[in-house]
Amino acid sequence: MSSDVRSNGSTHRVLRIAGVSGGVFDRFRSIQDLAKDPSIHVLFGDWISEISMTFRGNERASREPDAEQVAFEMSFISALTPAIKDIAQSKQKVAVNAGSCDPEAMAKVVQRLVKEHGTDLKVAWVTGDDVTTQFTELLKAGETFASLPSDTPIDQWGVDPVCAQAYLGGVGIAEALRHGADIVICGRVADAAPVVGAAMWYHNWDRQDFTQLAHALVAGHLLECSSYVTGGYYTGFKKELLYSDNCTNLGFPIGEIEANGEFVVTKEETAGGIVNVQTVTAQLLYEIQGPLYYNSDVTARFDGIQLHQEAPNRVRVTGVVGLPPPPTTKIGITAKGGWQAEVHFFLTGLDIVEKTELVKRQTLKSMGEYRKEFTTLTFNVTGSVAENPRNQASATVDLRIFAQSKNPDIMSAGTHKGVAPDTPSFGKWCIENCLQGYPGGTPAMDLRQSVGKPFFEYWVALFPQDKINHEMHTFDGKTIAIPPPINKHIYPRQQESYDTFSPLPLDSWGSTVRAPLGHIVHGRSGDKSSDCNLGLFVRHADEWDWLRSLLSISKLRELLADEDTGKKIDRFEIPSLFAVHFLLKDHLDRGANSSSSYDILGKNVCEYIRCKVVDIPTRFYDRGTI
Template sequence: MAPSNVTNRSGSKKRAIRIGGASGGVFDRFRSIQDFAKDPTIDVIFGDWISEISMTFRGNQRVERAQDEEALSFELSFISALEPAIRAVAKNKQKIAVNAGSCDAGAMAKKVQALCKEHGTDLKVSWVVGDDVTVQFKTLLAQGEKFASLPSDTPITDWGVEPVCAQAYLGAVGIAEALRDGADIVICGRVADASPVIGAAMWWHSWGREDFHELACALVAGHLIECSSYITGGYYSGFKQELLWANNITNLGFPIAEIEADGGLVITKEQDAGGILNVQTVTAQLLYEIQGPLYYNSDVTARLNNIKLVQESPTRVRVSSIEGYPPPPTTKIGITAKGGWQAEFHFFLTGLDIKEKAEMIERQTIASMGDYRKEFKILKFTVTGSCPVNPRNQDEATVDLRIFAQSKNPDVMSAGKHKGVAPDTPSFAKWCIENCLQGYPGGTPAMDMRQAVGKPFFEYWVALFPQSLIQHEAHTFGGRVLHIDPPKITKTYPRQQESYDTSSPLPLDTWGETIEAPLGFIVHGRSGDKSSDCNVGLFVRNEDEWDWLRSTLSIAKIKVLLDEEYRGGQIDRFEIPNLKAVHFLLKDHLDRGANSSSSYDILGKNVYTGEYLRAKTVSIPMRFLDRGKI
């Protein structure tokens, strides 16, 4: 179906821009840019290559570049994905806007420009900078600015580590200006995930900075396609029937956003690839990594709780009822510090007495450490899995015990051996393994010792920063520098978003006979992380299930369902009635975020919320289960 022509408020008439979502991270499939480049209906190819994890590593690389001139502070995987597509991009006159520049967008842009020339094209490459706010951050810090953590609201002085760099999440205007100047490829550092989509739409439709409705629609579009195939079946809780049993899992299509001149929005996908795109998959991605009913960007604020989705065709979903408001005067910054070194060691426990075997390992290991135990900031013993009654085979009877450690002392983590420390110096790995012969029945360590050698890890702190202090610039292929002013119209929003339980909940007997069954039999879910915050959205398929969901899932009920995973922190809740969805934000729930987490669930997708909650039993009306499980 061809995108429609719509006139926007400025009077211009142009068909909808088609933007292909080509990457959700450095490890995404490399085929996307090449395949989108072969499709002449795609106007702009967009990709998100930067995560909180990569920000910390690249930021530290930039700080240490004086010691290593060969260190690269941008994402090479983007170049690997781009190179096979360069000639097709030039032939089809497409644009590319990505945030793969990380901490050195200029260096990446020059490398990409050279590559384009090598392939015989005249593609023009510009870049956007200003995200490095380390100097401004340290100046404000010295003046007493608290930089309160967004998840915990505690001042940065409580952090306990020394910041080394700070990056701001930039908006879209630099990208739009670079495209207006004639760039074919725009390389960005740390812009907000959706900013390349907003910038491309601003350029295509000639939107102004105060067209807040249109900008909000583009913000939602960017959020929906930023994680590539998350929206076409990846991480989808309905995967069994719609993907696995349908034999439709090996090549999920990448998404496409069609953004009309008045902000109208349709999400679709590659037609010659697998996967699905329906109201449920779009709902799941919409709920992913949001913080509340307001979704903030440096250029606009979008209100999400009235949003509507309509299935226009088997692979086209129209998104509407998005409200746009001015942006806040601040933007988010990520602050990096060196945390120390971390390592882990694994034992395999089989059969009976798992709890007692784990206790034996823990007591023996700590005794071996002696006074060195004080050197560890984190020392955690975790049993994963359980042995069923009458196991069918040894694999089913075996569980994993993980010893996870973090320390600021490299020697006790074996990370300082290259500095002349004697090879027999006591270390984490030796303390873990030396008790094997006086250990538990069936004692079996993991024999790959590489994980037991300490590797550097980084702490990450998220706070707010004034947009007025950011030196946002677009550097053009022609050598010009376009200075981007902060937004003139802003709005200060409460730090705490609105949170509430449902109005007029209905009693459980409203739906007749019930049965105790896992929540996930009829409820979809998606969860994720933002720093140490963890969010989860839960939604149902059918209208008559909505009143049951909103009545059942109160804040108090979620605390009960979390059980031992609830740590006493704040939980926010709001509803999106048109999507039959309830959203929860667990404030400061994760262990410091993905960079330094001691949990397996570093991204908040499993243990803490999403799939863990869907496995918990609740009272479900029988008539809902009669329709079949998800």
């Protein structure tokens, strides 16, 4: 396979790889449309998340022998099926993690599909991410598996693990492609691993080519969330996307990776969206944890990265420093947490605080001693009443009563077992006080959420790579072992964290305007288990000294206000991107799988901070807001 792309007067091979999915819910058109473009060599996608891993892991661990139930992501099959003939005609490769907890089962389904469509596409699969057996053995031997967010040993978790999955790298994918595979089905590989593996194969890189591998890792990080890098979640959407046709069909991203690792981020030419330095910076800052980005194959250093807008919708990425990988990789451990449910009331007009207190006191009284059965029970008001509101909607807030318990009967989750309908339960305790309740008392009429549903706890720790049985399985029956890295480095558990060096006095820029930070500051935030990362950056070089001087750790705590949990906050800077990055340790109430918060993914932490009012230098504000 070859691709000759002319750049700066020279001709060289460039891998064109397209990100076709950022999750199970992404737009299905991606594979079908991009498969028609023979200039794209590889289609890759991310179909699994920490949430889906827990559900699929539990399905795999709890199913009966010989059961037909599968634990992979069926949405990939739906997206792939109409594109199979075009993939074959375009001679493309496909690498995905949609195999989740059952990559072999998915590979067999795909093998059948490609034959039914009259093609000879070869299917391989990668295994080894299921480390439940090794995890159990190490646990019995005394390994503590300390939580990455909190450093707490796993024996303080309070629940029983059911399965464990390790994050694999891209070497198994590279081997599959080198052995002739056209479609590679993986389970829990790192989100960027398909790009690392595809680039290793295409450019014939060695496992010690750390500079090249680190660039590919960053490329994968930028591309794996599909349209996040082409305008999705972009804080500049209002002016650059909203009032144009570009906002309704954002193009899927394409990376052009060169032999030295440097690459360009671009997108589908026939679709909307935008690729500029700001969209790429935002995605670069998404879900990272510090200046070092760890992967099973390589470690990338972020704080020297350079971005250059070389043409419309084309951003070149250089300056990534590559280092050896650590001897460990991340592991996600799933446990059954119990049952959760919620009930909503609408409160309107005056006395919102007092109305909430009345609901709380009446509900707790109804629960009586059963209150002790709840592991989580919260009463949270969302929204606020506008001053002198012009309509009822702007005068109404949502009171959410959220509960978790290990007792299915009091969560109404045991009714299918024949529990009597008058058995005391969460939903009944919440609703029975309506007629003695607050003025205007109105519950949400769809009470299905008041019936308990299972939830899972998720524990993130480190796992030794040399305990993983990483294997690649070919379409013709071969199994090839993928050894752990030989050249590796032990890194401190705590990444570098610091406030800015030589901050300037905040009156250095003269007069100021009181305005929301986000009027001139872009950003992005996200989750990694219960950690929340937050990256904030400015557009212009002369604004950088102000941003770094303003955004200290103590200033962030001030802006967080009531949202400050008091836990550790790490900070580092990327001066080349005019960016300050924070990692809020253990900020997200146990993570997406079991959180009692609406912001289960941490994505709204950034928008909360951007709406906080600060003193902005007038000269910056007068340039125009984002």
